[in-house]
Amino acid sequence: MLNVFAANLGLKGLTMSFNEVRRDYLLDRWVVIATERGRRPTDFAKQERERAKVGVCPLCPGNERMTPPAVLVYLKSGKGVRKAKDENGFRHKNWLIRCIPNLYPAFNPPKEKVSRRKIMKSSDLAVAVGHHEVLVESPIHDKHPSDAKIPQLVHVINAYVDRLRELSAKPYVKYVSVFRNHGIEAGASLSHAHSQIIATPFIPKIVEEELKASRKFWKQKGKCVFCDILEKELNGPRLILENSEFAVFAPWASVNPLEFWMFPKKHEATLLDISQNKVRTLAETLKSCLNGLKRLVNDPPYNYGFHLVINREAYQSYHWHLEVYPKLAIWAGFEKSTGMYINTVTPETAAKSLQETLAS
Numbered sequence: 597m598l599n600v601f602a603a604n605l606g607l608k609g610l611t612m613s614f615n616e617v618r619r620d621y622l623l624d625r626w627v628v629i630a631t632e633r634g635r636r637p638t639d640f641a642k643q644e645r646e647r648a649k650v651g652v653c654p655l656c657p658g659n660e661r662m663t664p665p666a667v668l669v670y671l672k673s674g675k676g677v678r679k680a681k682d683e684n685g686f687r688h689k690n691w692l693i694r695c696i697p698n699l700y701p702a703f704n705p706p707k708e709k710v711s712r713r714k715i716m717k718s719s720d721l722a723v724a725v726g727h728h729e730v731l732v733e734s735p736i737h738d739k740h741p742s743d744a745k746i747p748q749l750v751h752v753i754n755a756y757v758d759r760l761r762e763l764s765a766k767p768y769v770k771y772v773s774v775f776r777n778h779g780i781e782a783g784a785s786l787s788h789a790h791s792q793i794i795a796t797p798f799i800p801k802i803v804e805e806e807l808k809a810s811r812k813f814w815k816q817k818g819k820c821v822f823c824d825i826l827e828k829e830l831n832g833p834r835l836i837l838e839n840s841e842f843a844v845f846a847p848w849a850s851v852n853p854l855e856f857w858m859f860p861k862k863h864e865a866t867l868l869d870i871s872q873n874k875v876r877t878l879a880e881t882l883k884s885c886l887n888g889l890k891r892l893v894n895d896p897p898y899n900y901g902f903h904l905v906i907n908r909e910a911y912q913s914y915h916w917h918l919e920v921y922p923k924l925a926i927w928a929g930f931e932k933s934t935g936m937y938i939n940t941v942t943p944e945t946a947a948k949s950l951q952e953t954l955a956s
């Protein structure tokens with residue numbers, strides 16, 4: 597019996613094809629791409645989605661007193677917006693955008709001037725000095741980007757940039773992470789449309805690795821590695837969408853089923869210098885991709901995060917981008933214990949499905 601098995605396996609071994617193990621463009625991160633018994637994206641549409649309980653929403657208009665004073669509000673003013681903040685116990689009403697400190701911050705602003713040595717206590721201990729903010733994207737509770745009006749999304753992106761500018765100017769801030777959690781399973785404890793901003797006293801690992809790898813590429817080839825990736829992906833099987841300013845594609849070694857990245861086509865290291873024209877195109881691109889994702893797999897939970905630089909030092913070698921991670925799979929023992937991932941939807945299939953959905 598054993599011999600028969602061995603013979604069978606041996607024979608199969610000759611004809612069997614293997615899954616691929618792909619390495620990220622820049623990170624030392626490996627993903628098993630299930631090319632062999634992969635799933636169709638639409639398989640995920642049937643999943644039950646957990647919905648947040650609707651109680652009193654602290655982010656809805658009228659409940660401004662339930663949150664700390666806003667560090668930034670956008671108020672309607674003629675055809676444009678007026679920017680303000682809540683001061684002296686006053687809370688602005690009728691806002692379009694509202695940015696507030698998180699009630700349970702991971703990082704706290706220092707009370708007084710703080711030196712580098714006071715922050716980095718030792719090689720394995722730092723003080724969580726920084727900022728943690730919640731950016732309320734709309735006065736309307738469930739106006740998520742997939743369905744928001746473009747002018748409102750333009751406000752959202754402009755507010756990201758405003759906060760980025762203010763926070764990155766602080767001497768103890770080394771990185772500002774702008775991200776969004778959508779759906780309970782993706783960590784959004786409040787269902788009101790919001791993003792978060794966390795300013796940290798050091799550069800987080802993934803961004804640091806990207807920075808290092810892109811600096812190395814620049815030194816060797818005199819070229820931005822992200823521009824290089826873009827060039828390849830624009831003509832490849834993983835392209836999802838391209839317009840005048842942006843390209844959206846499923847990355848070669850996608851960790852998550854239906855993961856996609858959005859790159860500005862012209863080299864730009866940070867969001868800090870983005871033009872109003874580009875902000876509008878970014879709003880349109882973001883909306884159409886998130887709307888496509890929603891239609892394709894029944895409004896899945898997802899996270900997105902910007903990768904960018906906040907100082908001039910890496911302006912030539914780094915290239916800002918947005919990474920979107922739909923949460924359709926559960927990371928279990930293998931992923932958690934090894935840092936290697938299994939993705940059951942090939943990026944090529946993901947790109948094709950998203951592209952078709954966007955076109956429909």
Ligand SMILES: [Zn+2]
Pocket residue numbers: 653654655656657736737787788
């Ligand atoms: Zn609300």
Ligand SMILES: [Zn+2]
Pocket residue numbers: 820821822823824862863864914915
């Ligand atoms: Zn570039």
Ligand SMILES: [Zn+2]
Pocket residue numbers: 806903917919
């Ligand atoms: Zn990145």
